[in-house]
Amino acid sequence: MAPRLPAYRGTSDRTTRILGVTTLVLVALTAWLGLVVSPPDQNQGQLVRLIYVHPAAATTCYVGFGLCALASLAYLWPRTRSRRWDRLAVASAEIGVVFCVLTLVTGSIWGRPTWGVWWTWDARLTLTALLLAVFIGYLALRRAISEPRTRANVSAIVAVVCALLVPVDHEATTWWQTLHQGNTLLRPSPLIHGWQLLTMLLSFVTYGFLFTWLLVHRYRVEILEDRFDEEGYDAAIAARRAEGGVVTADVAAPEAAAISTEKAGHQ
Amino acid sequence: MNGYVAAGWGATVLIIAWYSWRTIRRGRVLSRNLPDGEKTWP
Numbered sequence: 001m002a003p004r005l006p007a008y009r010g011t012s013d014r015t016t017r018i019l020g021v022t023t024l025v026l027v028a029l030t031a032w033l034g035l036v037v038s039p040p041d042q043n044q045g046q047l048v049r050l051i052y053v054h055p056a057a058a059t060t061c062y063v064g065f066g067l068c069a070l071a072s073l074a075y076l077w078p079r080t081r082s083r084r085w086d087r088l089a090v091a092s093a094e095i096g097v098v099f100c101v102l103t104l105v106t107g108s109i110w111g112r113p114t115w116g117v118w119w120t121w122d123a124r125l126t127l128t129a130l131l132l133a134v135f136i137g138y139l140a141l142r143r144a145i146s147e148p149r150t151r152a153n154v155s156a157i158v159a160v161v162c163a164l165l166v167p168v169d170h171e172a173t174t175w176w177q178t179l180h181q182g183n184t185l186l187r188p189s190p191l192i193h194g195w196q197l198l199t200m201l202l203s204f205v206t207y208g209f210l211f212t213w214l215l216v217h218r219y220r221v222e223i224l225e226d227r228f229d230e231e232g233y234d235a236a237i238a239a240r241r242a243e244g245g246v247v248t249a250d251v252a253a254p255e256a257a258a259i260s261t262e263k264a265g266h267q
Numbered sequence: 268m269n270g271y272v273a274a275g276w277g278a279t280v281l282i283i284a285w286y287s288w289r290t291i292r293r294g295r296v297l298s299r300n301l302p303d304g305e306k307t308w309p
Contacts, residue, residue: 035272046272106279217290221290224297
């Protein structure tokens with residue numbers, strides 16, 4: 001049975017509230033460890049505190065785009081085709097875009113005192129900017145196509161192609177000579193230890209909870225928008241029929257049934 | 268605290284808070300306008 005959704009509560013329910021409170025506690029803990037407890041770095045000094053917000057944002061952005069591609073593949077696969085996958089794809093892509101912006105902003109703030117420039121056309125930076133551009137394009141494409149099934153099909157193919165950039169961006173520091181530093185954690189002997197390592201690992205957990213909380217809310221927003229879209233679509237068909245004045249009630253009834261059946265199959 | 272550190276953490280909090288507020292507000296506005304019989308998750 002579907003849970004009740006009181007209007008004044010929007011997309012929230014007990015699960016999202018528990019998830020939200022847990023996320024807030026984790027954010028506070030990460031801030032306390034990152035800004036107070038964790039010591040300055042021998043090389044980077046106080047700037048090391050930015051690694052508690054930047055790498056986790058980048059990883060969350062990869063997760064968002066990766067999840068978008070997986071959900072799109074599930075939508076394209078005939079056996080698993082469901083409107084749910086399309087909703088999950090757009091929800092995770094939008095959150096991925098937000099975290100990609102966050103990655104570029106915090107990276108730029110870290111780069112200015114470290115490299116002496118706010119921006120450089122380094123392979124990692126350029127590919128991350130390209131990733132942001134293509135997924136903004138993906139979201140723009142979805143707005144440009146009004147018919148739900150066509151929009152879902154086209155955007156699913158685009159998402160899978162765009163997400164191929166994710167592993168290339170991640171491996172950019174290994175495949176090319178870059179100014180951006182290489183992996184800090186994904187190596188036999190991590191480059192940081194003690195409180196720094198603990199805080200960085202905690203930041204990944206915190207961002208994971210934040211991503212999940214946002215995803216649940218954004219997915220539900222998509223469900224609500226779908227309902228209004230469907231109502232608008234039905235109203236437009238009815239208006240066109242009334243405008244034409246040719247179709248009689250006897251003819252319209254089977255047509256309406258066919259549209260309903262088609263929609264039910266699409267859900 | 269280093270100004271760059273404050274800017275980085277500040278930007279993070281601002282961007283996430285803005286997107287969270289926007290998403291929750293979108294949900295509230297949409298659900299408020301639903302007909303009474305449709306206020307359930309599918």
